[in-house]
Amino acid sequence: AAQTLEDVTSRGALNCGISTGLVGFASQDANGEWQGFDVAVCRAVAAAVLGDPSAVDFTPTTNQVRFEVLNSGEIDMLARNTTWTFSRDVDLKLEFTGINYYDGQGFMVPAALGVSSAKELDGATVCIQAGTTTELNLADFFRINNMSYQPVPISTASEAQQQYLAGSCDVYTTDASGLAATRAAFEDPAGHIILPEIISKEPLGPLVRHGDNEWGDVVRWTLNALIAAEELGVTSANIEELSAGTDNPEINRLLGSEGNLGEMLGLSADWAKNAIAAGGNYGEIFERHIGQNTPIGLARGLNAQWTEGGLLYAPPFR
Amino acid sequence: MAEAPKKMKVSDEVAVDIRAMNKWYGSFHVLRDINLTVYRGERIVICGPSGSGKSTLIRCINALEEHQDGTITVDGTRLSSDLKNIDKIRSEVGMCFQHFNLFPHLTILENCTLAPIWVRKTPKREAEETAMHFLEKVKIPEQANKYPGQLSGGQQQRVAIARSLCMRPKIMLFDEPTSALDPEMIKEVLDTMIQLAEDGMTMLCVTHEMGFARQVANRVIFMDQGQIVEQNEPEPFFNNPQSDRTKLFLSQILGH
Amino acid sequence: MAEAPKKMKVSDEVAVDIRAMNKWYGSFHVLRDINLTVYRGERIVICGPSGSGKSTLIRCINALEEHQDGTITVDGTRLSSDLKNIDKIRSEVGMCFQHFNLFPHLTILENCTLAPIWVRKTPKREAEETAMHFLEKVKIPEQANKYPGQLSGGQQQRVAIARSLCMRPKIMLFDEPTSALDPEMIKEVLDTMIQLAEDGMTMLCVTHEMGFARQVANRVIFMDQGQIVEQNEPEPFFNNPQSDRTKLFLSQILGH
Amino acid sequence: MSTAPKVQAFVRHDTLPASAPPVSETGVVRWLRANLFSSVGNGIMTLIALYCLYLLLAAIVPWLANGVWRADSIRDCREQLAGATGGCFAVIAERWPQLVFGNYPSEHYPRAILAFVLLFVALAPVLFVELPRKMLWFTGLFPFIAYWLIWGGTLWVPTLALAGVVAGFFVFRALERMSFFGALVAGLAATLAFWIVLVGPLSGALASIVPLRLDYVESREIGGFMINFILGTSCIALSLPLGIALALGRQSNLPVIKMICVMFIEFIRGVPLITLLFVASVMLAYFLPPGTNFDLILRVIIMITLFAAAYMAEAIRGGLAALPKGQYEAGDSLGLDYWQSMRLIILPQALKISIPSIVNIAIGLFKDTTLVSIISMFDMLGMIKGPILSSTDWFGVYWELYVFAALLFFVFTYGISKYSQYLERKLATDHR
Amino acid sequence: MSTMSDPSQPVFRLSMLVNDTRYRGITFQIIAFMAIVLLFGWMAWNATQNLAALGQNISYGFLGEQAGYDINQKLIPYASTDTHLRAAVVGILNTLLVAFLGCVTATIIGVVVGILRLSKNWLVAKLMSGYVEIFRNVPVLIWILIIFSVMSNALPAPNAFRGENPSASMVMDAFAFTNRGVYIPRPVWEPGSFLVVAVFIASIVGIFALRRYAVKLLFDTGRELKTFWPSIGLFFVPTLLAYFVLGRPITLEYPELRGFNFQGGIQIFGSLIGLWFALALYTGAFIAENVRAGIMAVSKGQTEAASALGMRPGRIMRLVILPQALRVIIPPLISQYLNLTKNSSLAAAVGYMDITGTLGGITLNQTGRSFEAILLLMLFYLIISLSIAGLMNLYNNAVKLKER
Ligand SMILES: Nc1ncnc2c1ncn2[C@@H]1O[C@H](COP(=O)(O)OP(=O)(O)OP(=O)(O)O)[C@@H](O)[C@H]1O
Ligand SMILES: Nc1ncnc2c1ncn2[C@@H]1O[C@H](COP(=O)(O)OP(=O)(O)OP(=O)(O)O)[C@@H](O)[C@H]1O
Numbered sequence A: 001a002a003q004t005l006e007d008v009t010s011r012g013a014l015n016c017g018i019s020t021g022l023v024g025f026a027s028q029d030a031n032g033e034w035q036g037f038d039v040a041v042c043r044a045v046a047a048a049v050l051g052d053p054s055a056v057d058f059t060p061t062t063n064q065v066r067f068e069v070l071n072s073g074e075i076d077m078l079a080r081n082t083t084w085t086f087s088r089d090v091d092l093k094l095e096f097t098g099i100n101y102y103d104g105q106g107f108m109v110p111a112a113l114g115v116s117s118a119k120e121l122d123g124a125t126v127c128i129q130a131g132t133t134t135e136l137n138l139a140d141f142f143r144i145n146n147m148s149y150q151p152v153p154i155s156t157a158s159e160a161q162q163q164y165l166a167g168s169c170d171v172y173t174t175d176a177s178g179l180a181a182t183r184a185a186f187e188d189p190a191g192h193i194i195l196p197e198i199i200s201k202e203p204l205g206p207l208v209r210h211g212d213n214e215w216g217d218v219v220r221w222t223l224n225a226l227i228a229a230e231e232l233g234v235t236s237a238n239i240e241e242l243s244a245g246t247d248n249p250e251i252n253r254l255l256g257s258e259g260n261l262g263e264m265l266g267l268s269a270d271w272a273k274n275a276i277a278a279g280g281n282y283g284e285i286f287e288r289h290i291g292q293n294t295p296i297g298l299a300r301g302l303n304a305q306w307t308e309g310g311l312l313y314a315p316p317f318r
Numbered sequence B, C: 001m002a003e004a005p006k007k008m009k010v011s012d013e014v015a016v017d018i019r020a021m022n023k024w025y026g027s028f029h030v031l032r033d034i035n036l037t038v039y040r041g042e043r044i045v046i047c048g049p050s051g052s053g054k055s056t057l058i059r060c061i062n063a064l065e066e067h068q069d070g071t072i073t074v075d076g077t078r079l080s081s082d083l084k085n086i087d088k089i090r091s092e093v094g095m096c097f098q099h100f101n102l103f104p105h106l107t108i109l110e111n112c113t114l115a116p117i118w119v120r121k122t123p124k125r126e127a128e129e130t131a132m133h134f135l136e137k138v139k140i141p142e143q144a145n146k147y148p149g150q151l152s153g154g155q156q157q158r159v160a161i162a163r164s165l166c167m168r169p170k171i172m173l174f175d176e177p178t179s180a181l182d183p184e185m186i187k188e189v190l191d192t193m194i195q196l197a198e199d200g201m202t203m204l205c206v207t208h209e210m211g212f213a214r215q216v217a218n219r220v221i222f223m224d225q226g227q228i229v230e231q232n233e234p235e236p237f238f239n240n241p242q243s244d245r246t247k248l249f250l251s252q253i254l255g256h
Numbered sequence D: 001m002s003t004a005p006k007v008q009a010f011v012r013h014d015t016l017p018a019s020a021p022p023v024s025e026t027g028v029v030r031w032l033r034a035n036l037f038s039s040v041g042n043g044i045m046t047l048i049a050l051y052c053l054y055l056l057l058a059a060i061v062p063w064l065a066n067g068v069w070r071a072d073s074i075r076d077c078r079e080q081l082a083g084a085t086g087g088c089f090a091v092i093a094e095r096w097p098q099l100v101f102g103n104y105p106s107e108h109y110p111r112a113i114l115a116f117v118l119l120f121v122a123l124a125p126v127l128f129v130e131l132p133r134k135m136l137w138f139t140g141l142f143p144f145i146a147y148w149l150i151w152g153g154t155l156w157v158p159t160l161a162l163a164g165v166v167a168g169f170f171v172f173r174a175l176e177r178m179s180f181f182g183a184l185v186a187g188l189a190a191t192l193a194f195w196i197v198l199v200g201p202l203s204g205a206l207a208s209i210v211p212l213r214l215d216y217v218e219s220r221e222i223g224g225f226m227i228n229f230i231l232g233t234s235c236i237a238l239s240l241p242l243g244i245a246l247a248l249g250r251q252s253n254l255p256v257i258k259m260i261c262v263m264f265i266e267f268i269r270g271v272p273l274i275t276l277l278f279v280a281s282v283m284l285a286y287f288l289p290p291g292t293n294f295d296l297i298l299r300v301i302i303m304i305t306l307f308a309a310a311y312m313a314e315a316i317r318g319g320l321a322a323l324p325k326g327q328y329e330a331g332d333s334l335g336l337d338y339w340q341s342m343r344l345i346i347l348p349q350a351l352k353i354s355i356p357s358i359v360n361i362a363i364g365l366f367k368d369t370t371l372v373s374i375i376s377m378f379d380m381l382g383m384i385k386g387p388i389l390s391s392t393d394w395f396g397v398y399w400e401l402y403v404f405a406a407l408l409f410f411v412f413t414y415g416i417s418k419y420s421q422y423l424e425r426k427l428a429t430d431h432r
Numbered sequence E: 001m002s003t004m005s006d007p008s009q010p011v012f013r014l015s016m017l018v019n020d021t022r023y024r025g026i027t028f029q030i031i032a033f034m035a036i037v038l039l040f041g042w043m044a045w046n047a048t049q050n051l052a053a054l055g056q057n058i059s060y061g062f063l064g065e066q067a068g069y070d071i072n073q074k075l076i077p078y079a080s081t082d083t084h085l086r087a088a089v090v091g092i093l094n095t096l097l098v099a100f101l102g103c104v105t106a107t108i109i110g111v112v113v114g115i116l117r118l119s120k121n122w123l124v125a126k127l128m129s130g131y132v133e134i135f136r137n138v139p140v141l142i143w144i145l146i147i148f149s150v151m152s153n154a155l156p157a158p159n160a161f162r163g164e165n166p167s168a169s170m171v172m173d174a175f176a177f178t179n180r181g182v183y184i185p186r187p188v189w190e191p192g193s194f195l196v197v198a199v200f201i202a203s204i205v206g207i208f209a210l211r212r213y214a215v216k217l218l219f220d221t222g223r224e225l226k227t228f229w230p231s232i233g234l235f236f237v238p239t240l241l242a243y244f245v246l247g248r249p250i251t252l253e254y255p256e257l258r259g260f261n262f263q264g265g266i267q268i269f270g271s272l273i274g275l276w277f278a279l280a281l282y283t284g285a286f287i288a289e290n291v292r293a294g295i296m297a298v299s300k301g302q303t304e305a306a307s308a309l310g311m312r313p314g315r316i317m318r319l320v321i322l323p324q325a326l327r328v329i330i331p332p333l334i335s336q337y338l339n340l341t342k343n344s345s346l347a348a349a350v351g352y353m354d355i356t357g358t359l360g361g362i363t364l365n366q367t368g369r370s371f372e373a374i375l376l377l378m379l380f381y382l383i384i385s386l387s388i389a390g391l392m393n394l395y396n397n398a399v400k401l402k403e404r
């Protein structure tokens, strides 16, 4: 199974698995174009491998089928809000290639409820999206804090939101990013507050099959390139200019004007340049799809560069 | 057919009295100004072309159809929309249909005892005895524990007659009881009816079996377009019909 | 009925030869030690009480039923489990059922041409001509384009005969061809069969039409309980039956 | 007994004129009395029914009447409504192409619509026997035309596929005299061999000489109601022959074949369709040689076809059982072999008897195609649940889309069920 | 045709395999059998290859591992620390629960609607056929989604019961209808309560005995005993008497609003109600058609014959029409029950934790054991289907009309 890269190049398109729809991360516009934060990772990989960010065939996947679809070879990579866990990595024989979003599970309640901490939620009815780590975290959190609750599992975010607004549950829990996105779409966002507790670590990242390390490297380093680009100040605006050569050797190695990193990966020298040019660096992608100026309005938080107090830390390109 | 029964004396007690009766289906005038008096013990055969209202007439007598105008009196009880009257009349009038309408989920014996037990409140024991008596009369006692589906058409029709008789009706109505049967079975059923006639049962019978009419009827009634066109004793009726309609009709059915 | 055909001289060629044939349904012994030789041009009528195995016997001849013991040879071909032999025999033996079994989804003409086209591989044109010829023979060429459901029972049975004839069989089997018909239609069908007999067709016919038997049969066979009890020419058979079973049976069917 | 009354001879020479019924028997009053107020109980029921009707309308009418049809997003809708009850139908107005076609490229909509219209032309001779039988030729060609119109690519692929069928047919014809069944198997094998061996390279070669191509559209771009329709029609069409084969197998007197068919049918009928769809989406790949990987739509079509075939088989078995035994015997006695009598005598009649139940299965199947949304296919329902409701603009609308979907399905399935009723009435009087 | 003795041809030729009725069938069967075995063998071989390539194996060990998730609706005790197997069992019970409730409700709806559709009342008949057409012609998944959200939007949230001037209030202070479900009082069994229950069961038995006695009396003597009021009396009086005599051993725990939700009492979850009603309304429409067809299949002649014998409509229905109609109605009715049970696998759409939601949903998802989970899932449905189908065959054979 060590030939995914060849398959992709000979096919001329990347098969990328994404979510069937998650506001800000993967959704379709009126023209049927996939847009979103996860989608951008796919496009970047396609640009890196094939030089064309639009050479992606998206396969929407549900929670149930995502790993099978990857394992059966139907898709080359899965870029969908999937939490990196031990058992998924080891037992399910998947390979997580990095983290594109540091999330954590949080709670949203109507402001009128007068709750200010998750510890006050004893006896509450909680809406969750079924079939994710969210349920496990929730169970653990309430058990540890000796509280009872009623889970209401819902299959899609739009239905969960519908139930929450109708008052079928007191609390809506999902990853904090999802909470923010949901809240932003409300008629009255101010009427709902996101509680301060984050009860879990949810590192979300793209993943590939076990056993094809070359392909894993491609995906891993494409993601790292996006992150490093932001750290190094490479943006879609200045990339043409910088790729001509700079006095920063790391930028040069990244953009292929120096060294042979691309060759080592089995790609062209300008692979990272293409990846970054596809949708900009990590920061640009973030701002375009889920940042402060979008209706979703997420702050960078943990997803800021390490230099700015966040956790984003791309290994060096050398 | 068996030897001709003596045409029995008819009493002057009135069994059924129909006066100026009219019936409409929607705006279609099916029965027009029907006047008919049937005496106890009389055997009347009704004939006429298809659609002339024969079935409707006899169905009116036991209130399977309601009439809109005129009166029907059965055995002194005036038919009205009062349920009690209807029940009373129905328990005195037995009816036999062209397609027998036996209850397929019940055995022959149960078919015959159902109504006596539930309507007449006869103890089951007694009802079964009566039923066997009448089944013997129609000559099929050995079929008592079979189901209708296992019997031939002629046998089914005879069960249907026995079933009506078990309610000990004073009047029997027959609506073309033999027209759904194969020729050899017709005889069985007609024999049974002739025997009934011999016993003095008051009968109104829609049929085109002219042999039967000649043999047992006191009176033959010819209907057309919802009216009684002609009535007479069988001999003059067949040999010397008065109305042109009747002549035409008789020439058709006797000719073939 | 038409005038009696001359009882034709029978050739000494054997058409059907049945030797020591036995048949069981499960453990029920339906046919016991049947020995029968039918010569070409012979017309045989088989009669006997219900359940005596008449139908089973003639159904064995064209392998609609299998037999377990003994041999059946039709026109020189020994009936065996080889499909080719079965096909050969069936294409030489025509069969007419009590309930006609016409194909209701095909027109009369299509009913008649189906087997010639698909089994005999006759060109359609030619098959249709043959079919019309036989339909004329049974006197219903004008119905060729109707569907069976539009025909009367007698007409349907005649079509069934024509359908068999279209395969130009050497032998025709009839299983009570008239018993599902109304009396007036029986005559039509019997006339057709008499005409066939006149043309010299070898026929085996299960029937209780004794007039037909007297008129056309070379031999009448009486079966009871799976055995051939008596066989003789019609005159001696009817006038002077030998076995008591036959006498009893004849008294019943001729009496009613 | 006293003096018996002498029979009154009576003759009427003139006909009484028909007279109008009493007032109570005609007109609106009678209609009302007969249909709404024939008794006290009935009157009460009428009132209750009227009240229910009122409640229903009171809930629905304002929502429909105040509906907003023109807006950019749900926020816009809410502003326009300013608190009043009303639907935000703008989402339908904006997203209807997606609802109907999924992500099918909009410049190719005419192709899909043409295929849709041609479907009716192709179906017409099947549905209405009065039409000239010649039209069935088009019906036979339609699958290839439709495939080409919808997926595009070079015309050579469907043409060669058709050629494969024709080749199979000739093989069948050549061998038919020897054994129908053997010929059938050989014909199918020939077709398959032709497809596998020849279609790929030959179409490539021919296409490079004479291109004749439409833009290729990927399966995954097909979605919305279109996919429900494709799945529905192709699965129904494919399941029919398979269902016939299974039904014949189940009626067979060869115990092994019978057992295989019974087990297959009972297994399929015993499990819910979505578990089979799970199998199609996650398990089927395991059962195929490593590395094979074919279109999800194709996998789903296979699964739904198997599912429908099991039900079809039961419907057809009913038809076979309803045929009198005499029909089989008449066939035998004329010398027709098993396949001939099946094809010429038994099946035409059995199928006709089972048409109403076949149509019911078809309706059920068409509705069940929505279940593919559960395995993340973007059929109409999947489109709503996935991309549309999770788009930033329309996150929060709900009812409007589901009601729209319900309505669309209703129109089609109700149409089919009306057709089946028409057919039942017609068949009841056929040939009489 | 398989055997026909033919002693003169003892030699066996190869062509006899195809042409001889004795061998032909066997030949075909062996070919078919081998084809199937080969097909399965091929698939199994592929599966082992594929699994080996992925380094996976088939193992049901995950069933013994800790599930880790909670289930709201459970009929047996279950906590997130229990195993996946127990979660699956909870799911199975939930499937059976919704299937049972759905079947009962669908039958009631179907029978009522089916009869009303034949009503002489034009408006009622039209409304009912409107209901049937609308529900039959729209996919059940859409109905599940629509009805679930109708429920959660039309009923008040528990919040609405709060405060000085609540916008919603409990019915009789005992039942609360909220969009999270319906809360009803829970009986609390104290010592002595089993006596009350025993008395209650005894009185039910008594009612049946009374009815049998009434029929026997009618059969024996022709006297008819009125059983309606005595039955009702028997239903209530002894139980109430025992209840009060024993000092009210059964008390009710009323639901009351505490914290976020109503506490106490029994909660019937919204997802259960939504799914239950969607399935019941959908299947009810089909059952209504079956019922109507069944009643119409009993010819009008039967009613007329019975009326002509002097029977009243109620009796005609019970003694003549229903026994015949039921033979026609019950077989399709049971297939509808099967359909409902299979359709309940769509529960995931509303988050009802049936077997598809637990074993086929969260467990599958958390453990990634899709192969095993789906096989188990199919097995479960297959067992249910086959046992119901078996029952149906028994019934069919029992009521088959006796024919000649
Ligand atoms: N329910 C009904 N509604 C409307 N018209 C009816 C109805 N029943 C019968 N009719 C019409 O009333 C007329 C008389 O019907 P009826 O059945 O009494 O005729 P009939 O003399 O018994 O004919 P047949 O010999 O065919 O049985 C016919 O024209 C028939 O079409
Ligand atoms: N398929 C069968 N299985 C078992 N027994 C059968 C079968 N077919 C016929 N029989 C029995 O075989 C016996 C002969 O039947 P057959 O039909 O040949 O009688 P028949 O002389 O033609 O009678 P009929 O005059 O009633 O047609 C009967 O007792 C019948 O019950």
Ligand SMILES: [Mg+2]
Pocket: B054, B055, B056
């Ligand atoms: Mg009549």
Ligand SMILES: [Mg+2]
Pocket: C054, C055, C056, C175, C176
């Ligand atoms: Mg016979």
